[in-house]
Amino acid sequence: MNMIVVIGHRNPDTDSVVAAIAGSYFFNKIGKESRPARAGELNRETKFVLNFFEEKEPELIKDLTGWNFVLVDHNSVKESVEGRDDQKLVAVIDHHYLSGIQTKIPILYRSEPIGSTSTILAKMYWERKIDIPVKIAGLLLSGIISDTLKFNSPTTTDEDRQIAERLAQIANVDIDRLAEEMFEAKSNLDGIPIEEVISQDYKVFESLKGMFGMGVWETVKPEVLIDQKEKIITALREKKEKDKLKWLFFAVVDILKQNSYLLLIGDEEGDLAQRVFAGQADQGIMFLPGIVSRKKQVVPRILDYLNK
Ligand code: MN
Numbered sequence: 001m002n003m004i005v006v007i008g009h010r011n012p013d014t015d016s017v018v019a020a021i022a023g024s025y026f027f028n029k030i031g032k033e034s035r036p037a038r039a040g041e042l043n044r045e046t047k048f049v050l051n052f053f054e055e056k057e058p059e060l061i062k063d064l065t066g067w068n069f070v071l072v073d074h075n076s077v078k079e080s081v082e083g084r085d086d087q088k089l090v091a092v093i094d095h096h097y098l099s100g101i102q103t104k105i106p107i108l109y110r111s112e113p114i115g116s117t118s119t120i121l122a123k124m125y126w127e128r129k130i131d132i133p134v135k136i137a138g139l140l141l142s143g144i145i146s147d148t149l150k151f152n153s154p155t156t157t158d159e160d161r162q163i164a165e166r167l168a169q170i171a172n173v174d175i176d177r178l179a180e181e182m183f184e185a186k187s188n189l190d191g192i193p194i195e196e197v198i199s200q201d202y203k204v205f206e207s208l209k210g211m212f213g214m215g216v217w218e219t220v221k222p223e224v225l226i227d228q229k230e231k232i233i234t235a236l237r238e239k240k241e242k243d244k245l246k247w248l249f250f251a252v253v254d255i256l257k258q259n260s261y262l263l264l265i266g267d268e269e270g271d272l273a274q275r276v277f278a279g280q281a282d283q284g285i286m287f288l289p290g291i292v293s294r295k296k297q298v299v300p301r302i303l304d305y306l307n308k
Pocket residue numbers: 009013015016073
């Protein structure tokens with residue numbers, strides 16, 4: 001039998017890593033031999049979570065050539081590691097917009113407009129009457145907390161809340177305390193080079209008028225980043241050129257107050273942001289009240305505008 005790799009997206013976040021671990025356990029349970037992988041270096045929140053629930057880091061896979069694989073928490077080729085051949089795709093478990101996967105044979109494709117891939121995986125266990133082990137419950141709960149910013153992101157559904165409660169009971173952890181420690185770990189910038197800050201949670205999108213990139217940094221201490229605005233903007237300008245983008249945005253998301261600060265690195269970005277969000281830019285920063293979700297509140301609006 002062929003070993004299957006279960007892998008999340010590049011610039012992995014907590015949801016994509018715990019979904020790979022929980023997904024692999026699930027596929028092993030249903031008789032498909034698999035192992036979890038990560039598509040890049042882990043952020044501090046994810047490291048905290050793995051450490052907290054005493055789970056080791058999945059192996060790093062930067063090239064899928066030759067592997068049969070399951071995609072979790074993404075489906076876009078742009079977000080996958082190199083070497084992806086969709087004829088070897090076994091399954092997709094995801095909560096992002098569809099971006100045109102084609103296969104020659106039917107595959108398991110599970111996608112829901114819900115707060116996290118972790119939520120979907122918990123449902124899949126229960127649908128198959130598979131018990132969720134204590135550790136996996138903790139990991140899945142962390143994936144939900146991370147992606148929904150503890151149920152505050154507009155991507156959150158009632159199901160995310162209910163399933164998180166059930167998982168918290170199994171894992172015997174307090175959701176508020178776990179979330180607080182996760183966000184604290186995520187907000188710790190000490191010793192992280194600026195290049196990593198701008199690219200750790202970064203995605204590229206295609207529109208009819210050109211490609212744009214968008215990086216996000218979720219934090220409980222936005223001022224720490226705002227204070228380093230000039231350095232960040234310089235690094236972003238370099239990245240924009242290197243990645244050959246027409247626009248590059250970077251948002252500092254205030255997890256607690258539920259707002260974003262959009263850093264505008266040039267006239268193109270300022271102009272587009274003004275048209276899409278109608279906000280006022282002040283010294284290169286546009287304050288976006290109530291906006292915390294790139295997936296639901298930012299990218300669709302930019303794409304709508306650019307694809308008109
Ligand atoms: Mn993700």
